[in-house]
Structures are given as C-alpha cells and as structure tokens.
Amino acid sequence: MLTNYLKIALRNLTKNKIYGLINIVGLAAGLSACLVIGLYVMGEYRHDRFHQNFADIYRIVETQKQVDGYHPVAVTPGPLAPALEKDFPDIVHTTRVGQWSGLLKSDSTAIEPKSILIVENSFFKIFDFQLLAGDTNTVLQHPDEILITETLAEQFFGKNWAAQSVLGRTITLNNEYPVRLAGVVANPPTPSHLQFQALLPFNLLLKMDNWSNKWASNNFHTYLQLHPQTDVPAFAQKLAGQLGVYHAPNETVLHLQPLRDIYLHSKFDFETDWGKRGDIFYVRIFTTVGLVVLLIAIFNYFNLVTARAAQRAKEVGVRKSIGANRQTLVLQFLTESMLMTTTSVGIALVLAQFALPLFNRLTDKSLVIPVESGQFWGLMAGTTLLLGLITGAYPAFFLSGYQPSKVLKGLVNTRSGLGFRKVLVVAQFAISVALGISTVVIYQQLNFVQAKNLGFDQSHLLYLNLKGDTRFKAGVIKEQVTQLSGVASVTATTNNLVDVANSTNFEWEGQTPGAEFLITQMNIDADFLATTGMEMASGRNYSAQITRDTAERDGYYLVNETAARRMGYNNETVLNKKAKFWGNEGTVIGVVKDFHFRPLNKNIEPFIFRYRPQNPYFQLLIKTKPEGTAATIAALNQIYKKADPDNPIKFGFVDQALEAQYKADQRAGRTVLYFSILAILVSCLGLLGLTAFAAEQRTKEISIRKVLGATVAGIAGLLARDFIRLVVLAIVIATPVAYFGMEKWLANFAYRIDIQWWMLAVVSVVAVVLAGLTVGVQGVKAALANPAHSLRKE
Numbered sequence: 193m194l195t196n197y198l199k200i201a202l203r204n205l206t207k208n209k210i211y212g213l214i215n216i217v218g219l220a221a222g223l224s225a226c227l228v229i230g231l232y233v234m235g236e237y238r239h240d241r242f243h244q245n246f247a248d249i250y251r252i253v254e255t256q257k258q259v260d261g262y263h264p265v266a267v268t269p270g271p272l273a274p275a276l277e278k279d280f281p282d283i284v285h286t287t288r289v290g291q292w293s294g295l296l297k298s299d300s301t302a303i304e305p306k307s308i309l310i311v312e313n314s315f316f317k318i319f320d321f322q323l324l325a326g327d328t329n330t331v332l333q334h335p336d337e338i339l340i341t342e343t344l345a346e347q348f349f350g351k352n353w354a355a356q357s358v359l360g361r362t363i364t365l366n367n368e369y370p371v372r373l374a375g376v377v378a379n380p381p382t383p384s385h386l387q388f389q390a391l392l393p394f395n396l397l398l399k400m401d402n403w404s405n406k407w408a409s410n411n412f413h414t415y416l417q418l419h420p421q422t423d424v425p426a427f428a429q430k431l432a433g434q435l436g437v438y439h440a441p442n443e444t445v446l447h448l449q450p451l452r453d454i455y456l457h458s459k460f461d462f463e464t465d466w467g468k469r470g471d472i473f474y475v476r477i478f479t480t481v482g483l484v485v486l487l488i489a490i491f492n493y494f495n496l497v498t499a500r501a502a503q504r505a506k507e508v509g510v511r512k513s514i515g516a517n518r519q520t521l522v523l524q525f526l527t528e529s530m531l532m533t534t535t536s537v538g539i540a541l542v543l544a545q546f547a548l549p550l551f552n553r554l555t556d557k558s559l560v561i562p563v564e565s566g567q568f569w570g571l572m573a574g575t576t577l578l579l580g581l582i583t584g585a586y587p588a589f590f591l592s593g594y595q596p597s598k599v600l601k602g603l604v605n606t607r608s609g610l611g612f613r614k615v616l617v618v619a620q621f622a623i624s625v626a627l628g629i630s631t632v633v634i635y636q637q638l639n640f641v642q643a644k645n646l647g648f649d650q651s652h653l654l655y656l657n658l659k660g661d662t663r664f665k666a667g668v669i670k671e672q673v674t675q676l677s678g679v680a681s682v683t684a685t686t687n688n689l690v691d692v693a694n695s696t697n698f699e700w701e702g703q704t705p706g707a708e709f710l711i712t713q714m715n716i717d718a719d720f721l722a723t724t725g726m727e728m729a730s731g732r733n734y735s736a737q738i739t740r741d742t743a744e745r746d747g748y749y750l751v752n753e754t755a756a757r758r759m760g761y762n763n764e765t766v767l768n769k770k771a772k773f774w775g776n777e778g779t780v781i782g783v784v785k786d787f788h789f790r791p792l793n794k795n796i797e798p799f800i801f802r803y804r805p806q807n808p809y810f811q812l813l814i815k816t817k818p819e820g821t822a823a824t825i826a827a828l829n830q831i832y833k834k835a836d837p838d839n840p841i842k843f844g845f846v847d848q849a850l851e852a853q854y855k856a857d858q859r860a861g862r863t864v865l866y867f868s869i870l871a872i873l874v875s876c877l878g879l880l881g882l883t884a885f886a887a888e889q890r891t892k893e894i895s896i897r898k899v900l901g902a903t904v905a906g907i908a909g910l911l912a913r914d915f916i917r918l919v920v921l922a923i924v925i926a927t928p929v930a931y932f933g934m935e936k937w938l939a940n941f942a943y944r945i946d947i948q949w950w951m952l953a954v955v956s957v958v959a960v961v962l963a964g965l966t967v968g969v970q971g972v973k974a975a976l977a978n979p980a981h982s983l984r985k986e
Contacts (some may be wrong), residue, residue: 212532214492214496214877215492215493215496215532215536216532216535216536216539217539217877218488218489218492218493218874218877219489219490219492219493219532219533219536219540219579219583220535220536220537220539220540220543221485221489221540221543221870221873221874222485222486222487222488222489222490222540222874223486223489223536223537223540223575223579224539224540224541224543224544224547225481225482225485225486225867225870226482226483226485226486227540227541227544227561228482228544228547228548228551228559229478229479229481229482230482231548231559231560231561232475232478232551232555232557232559233475233478233479233482235383235557235559236455236456236470236475237456237475238383239383239384239385239454239455239456239470240383240384240385240451240452240454240455241383241452242320242381242383242384243318243319243320243451244320245318245417246451246452247420247452248284248417248418248419248420248422249318249319249415249416249417249450249451250415250416250417250418250448250449250450250451251266251413251414251415251448251449251451251454252268252272252276252414252415252416252431252446252447252448252449253265253266253268253446253447253449253460254266254267254268254410254435254444254445254446254447255444255445255447256444257443257444258708258709258710263461263462264459264460264461265410265460265461265462265464266413266458266460266464266465267410267411267412267413267464268410268412268413268414268446269406269407269408269409269410269412269435269439270288270404270405270406270407270409270411270412271405271406271407271438272412272414272435272438273286273287273288273412273414273416274286275438276414276416276431276434277416279434280427280430280431282418282419282422282427283416283417283418283419284416284417284418284419285314285317285318285416285417286314286414286415286416286417287311287312287314287315287317287318287319287414287415287416288310288311288312288394288412288413288414288415289309289310289311289315289386289412289413289414289415290309290310290311290394290397290404290411290412290413291307291308291309291310291466292308292309292310292392292397293308294308294365294366294659295365295366295367295659295660295839296338296340296344296348296363296364296365296390297363297364297367297838298348298349298361298362298363298364301347301348302838302839302840303344303347303348304659304839304840304842305344305388305389305390306389307387307388307389307390307467308388308389308390308391308392309386309388309390309391309392310391310392310393310394310396310397310412311332311391311392311393311394312332312393312394313328313329313330313331313332313333313393315332315391316328316331317417318415318416318417319386319415321377321378321380321386322377322378323339323375323376323377323378324342324354324375324376324377324378325354325358325359325375325376326339326359326374326375326376327375328375330374331374331375332374332391332392332393332394332395333393333395334372334374334393334395335393335395335396335398335399336370336371336372336396337371337372337373337374337392337393337396338363338365338371338372338373338374338390338391338392338393339373339374339375339376339377339390339391340363340373340376340377340389340390340391341376341377341378341379341380341388341389341390342376342377342378342379343379343389344389344390345358345376348363349361353376354376358373358376359373359374359375360372360373361373365392366659366660367660367661367838368660369396369400371392371396377391382558384468385454385455385467385468385469386467386468387467387468407438407439408439408697410464424448427448428447428448431446431447431448432445432446432447433445433446434446455468455469455470456469456470456471456472456475457472461794462693462695462710462712462797463691463693463695463790464693471856473937473940474856474860477860477864478860478863481627481863481864481867481868481871482867484623484627484867484871485867485870485871485874487623488620488623488624488871488874488875489874490579490582490583491616491617491619491620492620492874492875492877493583494583494616495616495617525584526580526581526584528584529580529581529583529584530576530577530580530584532580532583533576533579533580533583533584534576534580536579537572537575537576537579541561541572544561545561548560548561551863554859554862554863554866555859555863556855556859614918617915617918617919617922618918618921618922618925619922620874620875620922621872621875621918621919621922621923621926621959621963622922622923622925622926622929623871623926624868624871624872624875624922624926624959625922625923625926625927625930625955625956625959626926626929626930626933627864627867627868627871627872628868628872628955628958628959629926629927629930629931629934629951629952629955630864630868630930630933630934630937631861631864631865631868632951632954632955633930633934633937633938633945633947633951634857634860634861634864634934634937635861635865636945636951637857637938637941637944637945638854638857638858638861640943640944640945641791641792641854641857641941641943642851642854644788644792644943646787646788646850647726647785647786647787647788648689648724648725648726648787649724649725649815650689650846650847650850651847652680652815652816652817652818652821652845653723653724653813653814653815653816653845653846653847654813654814654815654816654825654828654843654844654845654846655688655689655690655811655812655813655814655843655844655845655846655849656673656811656812656813656814656828656832656841656842656843657810657811657841657842657843658808658809658810658811658812659836659839659842660836660838660839661836662832662835662836662839663808663809663810664808665835666684666805666808666809666812667684667805668835669812669831669832669835670682670683670684670717670812672831673812673814673828673831676824676827676828676831677817677820677824678816678817678819678820678821678823678824678827679814679815679816679817679824680723680815680816680817681719681722681723681814681815682719682723682812682813682814682815683716683717683719683720683722683723683724683812683813684716684717684805684809684811684812685714685715685716685717685720685809685810685811685812685813686714686715686716686808686809686810686811687714687810687811688811688813688844688846688849689724689789689813689846690846690849690850690853691789691790691791691853692712692714692789692790692799693712694712694713695710695711695712695797696710696711696713696773696774697710697711698710698711698771698772698773698798698800699771699772699773700759700769700770700771700772701769701770701771702759702760702761702769703759703760704760707760709758709798710797710798711755711773711797711798711799711800712789712797712798712799712800713773713799713800713801713802714799714800714801714802715801715802715803715804715807715809716734716801716802716803717734717736717803717805717809718733718734718735718736718741718803720734720801720813721733721784723813723814723815724813724815726784726785726787727784727785728782728783728784728785729753729763729783729784729785730763730764730766730767730782730783731750731767731780731781731782731783732781732782733750733782734748734750734801734803741781741803742803742804742805742806743778744776744804744806745776745777745778746776746777746778746779747776747778747779747802747803747804748778748779748780748781748803749771749773749778749779749780749781749800749801749802750780750781750782750783750784750800750801751766751771751780751782751783751784751798751799751800751801752783752784752785752786752787752796752798752799752800753783753784753785753786754786754796754797754798754799755798755799755800756780756783758798763783766780766783767780767781767782767783768780768781771800773800773802778802784799784801787799791853791854792941792942792943793940793941793942794942795942813846814828825843828841828843829841872958872959872962875963876962876963876966915963915967916960916963916964916967919959919960919963920960922959923956923959923960927952927956930952931947931952934947935947
C-alpha cells in the first residue's frame with residue numbers, strides 16, 4: 193500500500209513539475225537557513241554548560257549610585273569573596289578572578305599571552321577546567337606559581353612537553369618576577385566565557401599590590417557556588433545590601449548573575465566586564481530571521497496547495513466514486529507531503545553544508561553539522577515529520593472531505609481559499625520588506641559610526657606597545673622614532689585611545705556630598721594633542737619646559753568638557769580649581785574638547801590627563817606621513833629591537849582597531865542582509881508559482897482577449913495588477929513595524945542616525961520591482977501563447 197502511495201505521489205510531482213519544484217526548492221531554502229541559524233543559536237546557548245555545577249554558579253555584580261544616576265558594573269572589591277564565604281553558610285565556594293598582562297619568558301622563548309588571569313585555588317573547585325599536569329588541590333596557593341595552557345606549553349617546551357619534566361621549571365614574568373610552573377591546564381573549551389592562556393595566583397597580586405585587598409579596590413570578578421537547596425531569591429535579597437555592612441557608608445547594591453547569563457546577558461558600564469562575550473540581541477535577531485525565512489517557505493507551500501485545490505478536488509471525486517475512502521485519501525495526501533518534505537530536508541542539508549563556510553566567515557564561528565550526533569538526526573527526523581504533517585494537513589483533511597457528487601457536477605467552489613492565499617502573500621512580503629528596511633537602517637548606522645568625528649584624527653595614527661623595561665625608556669625611543677623621515681609626530685601615552693578602560697574615583701574643589709563620579713585617566717606628554725589632533729576648549733596644554741606640569745604632587749591636570757560639567761563648572765570656571773586624583777592633589781590648567789574613547793553606543797564620560805614622565809608609559813602614538821608607511825614600519829622595527837631585543841614588537845593602526853569595535857554589528861548587518869535577500873527571493877518564488885497558476889486558470893480568458901485585440905502588455909498587466917496590489921499592501925503594513933523596531937534598536941546607541949524616508953522607500957521600490965518582474969515574466973509568457981491551442985478544445 194505504501195509503495196502504491198509513493199508511486200502516485202511521484203506521478204503527481206512529475207505531472208506538476210513547476211509546482212513541485214517551487215515547493216521543494218522554497219522549503220529547502222527555508223530549512224537550510226533555519227538549520228544554519230539553529231546551529232549558531234545552539235552554540236551561543238551552550239556556553240559554560242560543561243561545568244558540573246553549572247546551575248549553582250553565580251557571579252556577583254553591582255549597581256553603583258553616582259551623581260549622574262545608577263550604573264551596573266561587573267567588578268567587586270577584593271575582600272568581598274572571603275567575607276561572604278565566612279558569613280553565608282549557603283555558599284559552598286567563592287573565587288576571585290582578575291586581569292593581568294605581561295611577558296612570559298622561559299630560557300630563550302618569550303611569549304606575551306593574550307589573556308592572563310589572576311585566580312585562587314578555589315577556581316578549580318567551582319569551574320571544571322582540566323589540569324593535564326599538576327594537582328588541583330594544591331596549585332596556586334603560593335605566590336611564586338604559574339599555570340599555563342597546553343598551547344603555551346607546546347610553544348615553550350615543544351609538542352612533547354608531556355613527556356618532559358616541565359613542572360617546577362622557572363618562567364620569568366615581565367623580565368622581573370621568576371615564577372615556578374605548577375601545572376598545565378587544558379585549553380579552555382570554546383563554549384566558555386572564561387578564556388585564558390596563563391593563570392597567576394591571587395597571592396602574587398597581594399604580594400605586589402596590597403591595594404587589591406582593600407574594600408575600595410573594585411577590580412575583580414567574584415564568583416560563588418551555592419548549595420543546590422539554597423533559596424536563591426531569598427539569598428539574593430540578603431546579599432543586596434551586604435557591601436554596606438562590610439564597607440560603610442555604601443549605597444552600592446549587590447546582585448547575583450547566573451552563570452548561564454554571563455555570556456549573552458552582560459551589559460556593564462565602564463568596561464568592567466572582560467572576556468569572551470556574545471549578545472542575546474543578535475541571537476534573537478538571527479532566530480527571528482531563520483524562522484521568518486522558513487515561515488515564508490511554508491506560506492508558499494500552502495499558497496500553491498490551496499491554489500490547486502480545484503484540480504485535486506476532481507481527483508478526489510473520481511477516486512471516491514470508484515471506491516476510495518477518506519482514510520485512504522488522507523494517507524495518500526500525507527504521503528505526498530512527506531515525500532516532498534523529506535526531499536526538501538535532504539536538499540536543505542546539502543545547501544547548509546555549502547552555506548556554513550560563508551556563515552562562519554560572517555559570524556566568526558566554526559560551526560559544523562553534527563552528523564555524528566544521534567540527537568541531531570532525531571531532531572531532523574522530528575522536523576521532517578512535523579513539517580510533513582503541517583504542510584499536508586490542508587489537502588489531507590480538507591480536500592479528502594469533498595463529496596464526489598458535488599465535485600463531479602462542478603458544485604465545488606473553485607475559488608476556495610483565495611482570501612487565505614492573499615493573506616499569505618501579504619504576510620510573506622511584509623516580513624521580507626521589514627527585514628530589508630532593517631538591513632538598510634543597520635548599515636546606515638554602522639556607516640555613521642565609522643564616519644563620525646571622534647574628536648581626534650585617527651588617520652595614519654599608529655600605536656606601538658611598550659613592554660618591560662622599555663616602558664621606562666619611552667622618552668628615548670620617542671626621540672629615535674621622531675627622527676624617522678616618515679613620521680610627522682610622536683607622543684608617549686598609557687593607552688592607544690581604543691576603548692580606554694581604567695575608571696577610578698576623583699575628588700575636586702567645591703564638590704558637594706553625593707556628587708561622586710568615576711573618571712577615566714591617561715598619562716600623556718606635551719606632544720599628545722598635536723599628535724592626535726585634539727583641541728583645547730580652554731586653558732593651556734602641557735609644556736615640557738614647565739616643571740610643575742610634570743610634578744607628581746601638587747602638579748597640573750587636564751580634564752575633558754564632560755568632566756568639567758560633572759564637577760559643576762564650565763570650561764572657563766573649572767580652570768585653577770583643585771582636584772585630587774589617586775591621593776595626589778593638583779590644579780586643573782586646561783580643558784580638552786570632548787572626544788570619544790569608548791564605542792559610540794556609550795556616552796562620553798569624564799576624562800583626566802596627567803603628565804608624569806617619571807612613571808612608565810605603555811604606548812607610543814605615532815603620526816605617520818601618508819607616503820612610505822612600509823619603510824617607516826620597517827625602521828620602527830629596528831628601533832624597537834635595539835631597545836628590547838628579547839620581545840617581539842607589537843603595533844597597529846588606531847583606525848583599524850576602532851573599526852574592529854563594531855565587528856559584531858557589521859557581521860549581524862551582513863547576515864541579516866543575506867537572509868533578507870533570501871526571504872525576498874523565496875517570496876518571489878512563491879509569487880511565480882501563483883502567477884503561473886493564475887495564468888493557467890485564465891488561459892481561455894487570455895486567449896479570447898487576444899483574439900479580440902488585447903496587447904501583450906495589457907494582458908501581462910491584467911495578471912500583475914492583483915498581485916502588485918497585495919505587495920503594496922504588504923509594504924504599508926511592514927513599514928511602520930520596521931520603523932518602530934529599528935527605533936528600538938537605535939536606542940542602544942548614544943550617537944545614532946534618524947531613520948529617513950528614503951530608507952523605507954528604497955526597499956519598498958525594490959520589493960515592487962522584483963514582484964513586478966516575477967509576475968510580469970509569467971504574464972508575458974501567458975500572453976505570447978497561441979490562443980488557438982486553448983480555444984481549439986472548445
């Protein structure tokens with residue numbers, strides 16, 4: 193019986209090639225898009241779930257009250273973790289995680305890891321990172337220890353490091369601190385928000401910097417593991433005001449952030465969150481787009497099935513008249529649907545395999561189809577069955593109910609389902625147009641961000657990282673670089689102006705109680721403004737000839753315009769006011785015009801400059817001349833190699849680093865663009881099928897019109913008119929929806945574009961043109977047909 197159903201299903205597909213092809217190709221395109229996006233979404237949600245106690249692990253975050261409002265921050269004071277573990281029996285373990293940077297050197301091999309974390313031994317009690325060498329019970333308890341990942345072990349000791357006695361080997365940190373290798377950690381899994389190449393003990397930090405154990409040191413991420421039976425809401429309520437108990441007076445509120453939320457739901461101020469992060473916004477965007485494309489493909493299927501209902505009605509009537517019962521017809525129609533769906537799923541898997549490399553480049557992922565997973569194939573089988581039932585439901589349970597006497601007498605309404613088909617066409621194009629408008633707005637916002645004047649000249653501005661002892665030789669290296677013919681100017685700084693993140697407390701003359709705010713700082717020299725192109729709003733710049741400009745105590749400060757306003761002054765009245773920063777009092781001598789030192793989704797924050805040449809500098813900013821950049825970089829390499837022969841040079845261009853801040857938005861924009869194009873094409877594919885069916889249904893009418901003198905253009909317009917009206921209606925519906933949706937997205941940017949009428953119009957025009965071409969081609973084809981062929985039958 194099943195064989196017979198399959199034969200009939202194949203015969204119907206062969207007989208109606210165009211409808212079968214449109215359904216299969218459209219459904220396969222939608223399924224492949226949904227499959228690729230599904231792999232991405234599952235990968236994003238999979239982060240950190242490999243930890244055994246995943247459900248009981250939390251990070252403590254803060255809401256800080258400042259003069260301009262409340263700010264969420266991810267860091268907490270150093271002493272908080274041990275104090276909480278002592279006072280709350282619900283806590284199983286706590287651990288503190290801090291950031292570090294520097295050069296690691298073993299024998300003649302020197303490596304600067306991308307990420308060094310400061311952790312405690314309890315780090316391995318909470319998190320399930322595998323130790324390949326060493327003992328998790330004892331490591332990181334002494335200040336002179338270090339752990340490195342297996343990748344770093346291979347770089348230091350070769351690929352056969354495991355066969356050597358590497359534990360106990362000495363590694364020098366920053367050419368200054370010898371530490372002992374106490375273990376080798378397996379590379380952190382890709383789905384982990386904690387990524388590192390080396391781990392240093394918290395005790396080393398306390399040995400080097402006692403400030404880290406002060407309540408004012410908001411520098412650490414604090415994690416804790418709760419007992420499984422803990423009443424989490426009640427615990428969170430008790431935790432909220434606990435910082436005021438330890439460090440009064442304090443209005444900062446503590447919160448619990450579940451481990452499952454850290455990767456996708458971390459939006460904190462002052463760059464207090466670090467590490468690998470995703471964004472739930474883009475996960476939702478991609479999920480919506482994938483489901484939308486699939487939904488459009490399913491709409492196509494329903495459109496064509498209902499359009500062909502009259503033809504299938506006659507088939508039902510004949511089959512019933514010769515003895516077929518309704519159950520047989522239901523199984524027949526479901527078999528046809530399952531055959532088409534199964535074929536579509538198979539093609540979708542092939543399309544997804546070819547599409548994944550492009551999608552991986554767009555999203556910077558390494559997704560693969562998990563063909564070895566039984567769960568995956570079970571999911572695909574379930575999807576196939578579900579889609580087969582959904583798409584086959586209408587013919588199976590509606591057409592099979594026709595009474596043969598009415599069908600064969602022509603008493604069945606052949607226009608049944610016309611209104612439903614119109615609704616689906618409108619829905620398809622409304623969704624496609626909304627996606628298209630969203631893409632245009634995203635691209636315009638990204639172009640605005642990249643073209644916006646940041647308050648300094650980023651063109652041809654190169655940054656050079658200074659390491660180890662070279663940080664104290666910045667002046668000497670600067671002099672040598674200044675002599676290069678391809679260099680316009682040079683300045684020594686402590687940051688490269690790309691996402692500066694080092695906010696701290698600040699006091700000033702005339703400060704009122706409760707007016708505290710955090711301020712970001714940078715150490716510069718007298719050539720900073722000239723090199724970066726920044727401008728003074730009032731007062732004067734630093735001068736190397738004025739001794740007090742460089743004094744550590746009772747020296748001078750520059751602030752930006754935002755800092756002056758937060759202090760309660762304007763650009764003029766703030767001059768000569770006393771300010772206290774890091775315990776050192778000084779005087780404000782100048783105001784620098786506001787500039788952007790964070791991504792443009794954040795407002796400009798207070799900033800303070802110091803000129804302290806006796807302190808180490810971490811960067812040189814070098815303004816190069818447009819010509820001869822390659823020769824300048826080669827000469828720069830030679831200068832740095834002489835100053836620091838042990839360490840590799842590290843440099844880059846500021847404009848490229850700034851552009852990289854918006855990679856996630858750029859990737860999302862390109863991805864939405866491609867899927868928008870796919871959605872419109874699938875919609876046009878369905879429109880093509882409906883137009884072909886309409887032309888087929890009106891063959892005799894078209895032939896009579898031609899005989900009576902109708903032109904090809906007139907007949908094509910006759911067929912196109914009704915469908916173009918539906919597309920226009922879809923545009924009317926989609927435009928306000930897309931507008932308000934994009935307004936909500938743009939609200940995430942402190943500096944943003946306004947949605948212009950042409951952004952809505954250009955997508956609308958493209959949709960009408962594509963729909964017109966799709967319908968017009970089929971209309972012209974029908975109009976050019978010889979009327980004698982159809983009228984001969986009459």
